[in-house]
Amino acid sequence: MTHDEILKGLFDNTILGKAVLVKELTQQGLDATLEPTEMLYKALLPALQEVGRRFELGDFFVPEMLLSAKAMQGALTLLRPLLAAKGDKSLGKYVMGTVKGDVHDIGKNLCNIMLEGAGFEVIDLGVNTSPEKFVDAVQKHQPDIVGMSAFLTTTMPMFKVTIEALKKAGLRDKVRVMVGGAPVTAQYAELAGADAYCPDASSTARKAKELIGATGAAPVGALADAVKAVEQMVSVAEPENK
Amino acid sequence: MNTFAALLTSEQIVRIHEASLEILENVGLLVRNAQAKEYLAKHGCRVDAEIIKFPRQVVEAARAAFPPTFTFYGREPKYDRTLPRDRPVIVTGSSAPNMLDPVTGKERRAYADDIARIARLIHELPGYDVFSISTLAEDAPLDRFTVTRLYPALKNCLKPIRCSALNPTDAAQALQLGALVAGSDAAYRERPFITHHYCPIVSPLTFDFDSTEMLIYFAEQGLPSFGSVVPNGGMSAPLTLLGTLTQGNAEFLAWTTLIQMIRPGTPIIYSSLPTIADMRRGAYSPGAIESGMLVMGMAQMAHFYNVPNGGYIGLTNSKINDAQSGYESGMSNVGALLAGADMFNLGGLLDALMCFDFAKAVIDDDIARMLKRMQRGFEFGEENFAFDDIAATGPGGMFIDRPRTYALMKETMYLSDIADRDARNRWQKQGALDTQARALKRVREILMSDQPSFISPDVDARIRAAFADLPAGECVPPKEWK
Numbered sequence: 001m002t003h004d005e006i007l008k009g010l011f012d013n014t015i016l017g018k019a020v021l022v023k024e025l026t027q028q029g030l031d032a033t034l035e036p037t038e039m040l041y042k043a044l045l046p047a048l049q050e051v052g053r054r055f056e057l058g059d060f061f062v063p064e065m066l067l068s069a070k071a072m073q074g075a076l077t078l079l080r081p082l083l084a085a086k087g088d089k090s091l092g093k094y095v096m097g098t099v100k101g102d103v104h105d106i107g108k109n110l111c112n113i114m115l116e117g118a119g120f121e122v123i124d125l126g127v128n129t130s131p132e133k134f135v136d137a138v139q140k141h142q143p144d145i146v147g148m149s150a151f152l153t154t155t156m157p158m159f160k161v162t163i164e165a166l167k168k169a170g171l172r173d174k175v176r177v178m179v180g181g182a183p184v185t186a187q188y189a190e191l192a193g194a195d196a197y198c199p200d201a202s203s204t205a206r207k208a209k210e211l212i213g214a215t216g217a218a219p220v221g222a223l224a225d226a227v228k229a230v231e232q233m234v235s236v237a238e239p240e241n242k
Numbered sequence: 243m244n245t246f247a248a249l250l251t252s253e254q255i256v257r258i259h260e261a262s263l264e265i266l267e268n269v270g271l272l273v274r275n276a277q278a279k280e281y282l283a284k285h286g287c288r289v290d291a292e293i294i295k296f297p298r299q300v301v302e303a304a305r306a307a308f309p310p311t312f313t314f315y316g317r318e319p320k321y322d323r324t325l326p327r328d329r330p331v332i333v334t335g336s337s338a339p340n341m342l343d344p345v346t347g348k349e350r351r352a353y354a355d356d357i358a359r360i361a362r363l364i365h366e367l368p369g370y371d372v373f374s375i376s377t378l379a380e381d382a383p384l385d386r387f388t389v390t391r392l393y394p395a396l397k398n399c400l401k402p403i404r405c406s407a408l409n410p411t412d413a414a415q416a417l418q419l420g421a422l423v424a425g426s427d428a429a430y431r432e433r434p435f436i437t438h439h440y441c442p443i444v445s446p447l448t449f450d451f452d453s454t455e456m457l458i459y460f461a462e463q464g465l466p467s468f469g470s471v472v473p474n475g476g477m478s479a480p481l482t483l484l485g486t487l488t489q490g491n492a493e494f495l496a497w498t499t500l501i502q503m504i505r506p507g508t509p510i511i512y513s514s515l516p517t518i519a520d521m522r523r524g525a526y527s528p529g530a531i532e533s534g535m536l537v538m539g540m541a542q543m544a545h546f547y548n549v550p551n552g553g554y555i556g557l558t559n560s561k562i563n564d565a566q567s568g569y570e571s572g573m574s575n576v577g578a579l580l581a582g583a584d585m586f587n588l589g590g591l592l593d594a595l596m597c598f599d600f601a602k603a604v605i606d607d608d609i610a611r612m613l614k615r616m617q618r619g620f621e622f623g624e625e626n627f628a629f630d631d632i633a634a635t636g637p638g639g640m641f642i643d644r645p646r647t648y649a650l651m652k653e654t655m656y657l658s659d660i661a662d663r664d665a666r667n668r669w670q671k672q673g674a675l676d677t678q679a680r681a682l683k684r685v686r687e688i689l690m691s692d693q694p695s696f697i698s699p700d701v702d703a704r705i706r707a708a709f710a711d712l713p714a715g716e717c718v719p720p721k722e723w724k
Contacts, residue, residue, distance in 0.1 A: 061521040063476075101408070103274060103450040106477055128274065128451050153337045153378055154408055155452075157387070182526070183339035183596065187351065191380070 003034055010043035010075070015051055017067025023074040036079045040226050044075055048230060066113075072230055073117055079226075091119040092144035092212045095137045097129030099158035104151030107181060110201035111147065117230040118205035131158070131165035138171050144212055147204070148194075150181040159184075159192035176211045180204060246545070246582035249538050255546045258484075262492040263298050270295035271447045271496050275454040278500055285503040301495050304502035305547060312468065312509040312550045314372050314402035315435045317423075317696070321401045323371045325511060325550030326584040330617055332610040333404065334364055334589035334603065335554060336374035336439075341598040344685060345722045349597055352377035354713035358394035359689055362717040363603055364589070365399040366688045369610030374404035374439070376590055376598040383711045389415045392436065393705065394715025396423050397695045404437045409452060410459055413438070415709070417465075422705050423697060431465070438467040439513075442500075443493045445471070445478035449500075457497065461504040468511045469497045470553055474526065475518035483518070483532060487539045490516050494543075511585060512544035512551035526594050529559035529566070534574025538581035545582055552578075552585025556609065559594045563601055563678040567592065571609055579613050586613070604681035608660040615656035660684065689719045 001009070006029045013021045029039050051068045054060040094115050098108050105127050112122045123141050125133055129148075138146055146166075150156045159179050166172045179194040189197030196211060198204040250258070270293040273279045279294060286303075288295040313324045314331070323331045341352045344359075357379055364373040375391045382390035388407045395403050396419070407413035416436060417427070424430035438460055440453035453469070460467035471493040473479035475486035498510050516536035520527045527533065537555045544551030556575035560567035575588060588610065590603030620626070631644050641647055660680055662669055669675075675683070695702065695716075706712070 058522065062524045063521060101452040103444050103448060153339050154387070154406060156339070185340065185351075188339070191351075 001028065001032070003029075003032060003038075006032065006034060007039065007043040010039060011047045011050075014044055014047035014068055014071045014075075017064060017071050019067070019071040019074045022071040023078065026075040026078045030078065030082075036082045039075070040079065044072055045226060048072060069113065069117060069230055072226075073113070076117075076226060076230075083226075090121045091209065092121070093123065093141055094120040094145045094147060094208060095123045095125065095134070095141055095143040096147040096149070097125030097134060097137075098127040098149045098151075099155050099162060100128055100130045101158060102150050102152055102155040103127040104181075105149070107151065107201065108147075108149040111149070111180070111198075111204045114201040114205040114230075115147075115208060117227060118209060119227045120205075120208060131162040134162050135165050135169045135171065138166065138175055139169070143175060145176045145178055145208055147178045147180070147208075150179070150184060153183045156181070156184060156188065156192075159189070159194060163193045178204065178207065178211070246541070247538070247577070247580035248542060249535060249581070250542050255542055258488050258491055258543060259546065261488045262495055263296075263301060265447070265489065265492040266296035266301055266495060267298055268295070269447060271443070271449055271493075273449040273454075274451045275449050275458075277458055278449050278454050281458070281500060281503050296496065296499060301499050304499035305495070307502040307506040308498065308547060308549050309507050309509050310548050310550070312511050313466070314404070314437055315433050315466070316402045317396075317400040317433075317435050319433075321371075323402065325552070328371070329584040330579055330610070330613050331371045331552070331585045332369055332589065332607075332613070333372040333552075333585060333587045334360075334370060334374045334376050335557065335587050335591035335595060335598075336376055336404065337406065338377050338591055338595060338598040340596060341377050342592070342600070343720075344600045344682065345720045351380040352598065353381045354379040354390055354394050354715040355718065357391055358398050358715045358717040359719075360590070360598065360600070360603070361395045361398035362693050363600065363685060363688055365401060367604065367607040369607035369614065370401065370589060372402045372404055372437075373399045374587060376603075379713065381713045385411070386415070386709065386712065388412045389419050389709055390712055390715075392416055392419055393709070393712050394717075397697050397702075397715055398693065398717045400696055402435055402437060404439050406439050406453075407456060409456070413456065413459060418708060419705065422701060422708060434465050436466075438465070440467065440469050441472050442469045442497045443471055445473040445493060446489060447493065447496075449496070454497075454500075457501065458504060461501045461508050464505060464508075466509065468509075468513055470513040470515055471497070472515045473517075475516075475532070476521055477519045477524070481518070481521070483535060483539070486516055486518065487536055487543075490514055490536070490540065491543050494540075498549075510549055512540060512547065512549050513553040513585065514540050514551075515554035515587075516540065525559070527559060528554065528557035528594050529570035529574075531573060531577075533557070534577040537574065537578045537583055541578065541581040541583045550584045552583045552587070554587040554595070555583060556586060556588035556606070557591060557595060561593045561597075563592070563599070563605060563681065567602070568605070568677070571606065575609055575613055576616070579616060586610070600685040601678050601681035604684045605660060605677060608658050611656055611658070686719075686723060689717070690723060693717045 009025045098105050115122050177194045178196045179189045180198045186197045196207050198207050273294045282294050283289050286300040311324055316322050340349050343350050360376050364370045375395050379390040407416045420430040420436055421427040440457050442454040442457045444450050471490045473486045473490040475481050479486040479489045501508050517528050518532045541551050555578045556571040558567040558570040589606040590598050592599050592602055
């Protein structure tokens with residue numbers, strides 16, 4: 001395949017959300033000495049812009065958006081180390097978990113996809129995460145942000161309990177706390193003592209970057225552009241009530 | 243009414259049952275709760291690492307123990323409701339995170355005194371049979387989650403109460419409060435007027451920790467509780483109605499099998515909140531017609547199992563009491579009634595269960611009473627042909643002055659005081675109010691009238707002694723209304 005054929009294949013198949021093919025083509029591109037930045041700027045990013053445009057028109061539905069985002073992520077797993085070697089780095093560490101008593105995780109998992117897409121290293125504690133487990137993870141990983149998810153109105157009070165546990169362990173001022181989940185509101189997040197609330201996965205990635213901006217520099221260059229594109233694309237595709 | 247509408251043939255129902263058994267036997271469930279795992283393993287389920295698989299004969303044995311009725315107990319026998327005999331049993335929708343403030347119309351968190359007002363409204367509105375506590379209480383002291391909700395409810399409503407204690411400590415407090423109100427623990431257990439409800443299974447096919455624990459707890463205690471299955475097609479279930487129905491049915495069989503292992507013959511309800519996710523933006527869509535269709539399908543499955551059924555039905559995605567709210571609530575409710583749903587958790591919620599609204603509760607009471615009217619049906623009998631009226635009046639005559647017309651003028655028709663049927667000029671003279679305004683007027687009438695507590699002062703003193711830090715939970719009208 002010529003370079004142009006590879007680029008066209010990447011563009012078309014990212015739009016179609018064909019993750020396996022996109023990853024294969026990315027590898028083929030690298031084998032054929034295509035520059036990572038060229039694949040990003042000439043194929044992957046324009047493809048995502050096109051997906052975003054079609055979604056705005058109501059032409060593309062959520063599953064199509066997510067499949068394209070996943071295809072893009074597959075390519076990024078190959079490209080990220082190369083881009084990082086050129087001066088890009090991870091945005092920051094994000095410890096994430098569904099609170100104690102709650103095993104709902106679809107929304108949390110969507111957040112993880114978005115956060116990783118945005119360049120965060122995500123440490124996922126899974127579901128039914130006790131305050132002690134959050135505290136241990138914060139001690140161990142020293143993340144920039146800890147995120148908590150609750151789907152049940154009856155488990156939302158665990159936000160406050162977990163935040164109190166962080167305070168008690170002397171960790172509260174060392175980490176930013178974000179909360180979310182279907183029944184959660186900004187007002188509730190404030191009552192619970194969180195730093196930020198996000199209604200959906202894409203705004204989680206955006207808000208996390210904002211919070212990090214206050215404490216550390218965002219990466220520059222090609223990866224940041226790629227990340228921004230994934231984010232923009234999915235920001236409109238977000239499942240609203242999960 | 244003794245025939246039901248059907249979306250499925252009897253052969254299809256058997257196939258769905260078979261497919262559900264295949265799911266339980268071959269895919270199995272992830273069981274997080276250790277106690278549930280123990281019960282299931284002990285009674286013949288196969289443990290396959292993290293997954294528990296249900297052999298067909300285990301499920302069929304449990305099924306043979308399903309009792310055909312479920313009773314909600316009120317504080318007095320006249321408020322008792324037994325499914326399916328008393329169908330349609332109308333229940334409020336519960337545990338909304340927020341409410342619309344009745345004065346400002348703005349969305350906000352709810353407090354114990356809000357629960358008191360809601361409880362009083364539901365007590366007074368005749369369409370409702372059971373009060374499932376509509377909101378949380380933001381002012382609940384730490385570790386008083388459920389009693390803070392129950393106390394204002396019991397003070398202001400004699401109908402059966404439904405809520406969800408969080409854990410054994412929380413549940414013990416709820417039982418203690420019940421015993422204080424009933425006079426003794428024995429008296430409470432004789433007439434357990436609080437039913438607990440859970441979603442023990444998180445779709446797809448996962449028993450959770452805490453809700454499952456609580457369902458086991460109440461089954462062991464022999465106190466009324468039940469679970470709902472909540473598959474969401476496209477997200478936590480396949481994006482076909484048949485796939486969502488069948489997975490939900492398998493999930494129903496899973497939790498009821500567990501419960502029958504603990505105490506055979508424990509009353510259950512085939513309760514559900516099935517939805518399809520709107521793939522345009524992923525929205526959770528209980529107002530969609532497909533939710534109504536799924537409840538109809540589940541009613542058919544419940545009839546096959548000879549168990550009472552129902553669930554969250556007649557919900558809306560609308561944020562206000564507009565046409566969308568009316569037609570979404572109305573269409574699914576009628577479908578479910580005709581298909582034989584027994585229990586309707588329909589009252590008072592807007593915005594896909596996110597928000598309680600007083601006016602919506604009144605409008606849903608109107609819908610509930612229409613459903614009950616429909617349930618009465620044609621009251622078929624020789625007397626009701628009214629041949630004598632037809633013969634006496636004859637061609638070209640008028641029936642309005644017949645004795646039967648006089649006798650039945652308040653009975654034949656359900657006379658709604660929320661739906662407007664006046665002539666336009668009369669409607670204009672009376673302020674040209676819309677449904678929302680008329681409903682809120684009714685709320686005001688009820689809350690502004692004198693509302694003595696349903697808990698006597700001496701019992702109240704004992705409750706305050708046991709739980710000194712509880713918010714008062716008095717039913718007082720918002721101060722702006724005075």
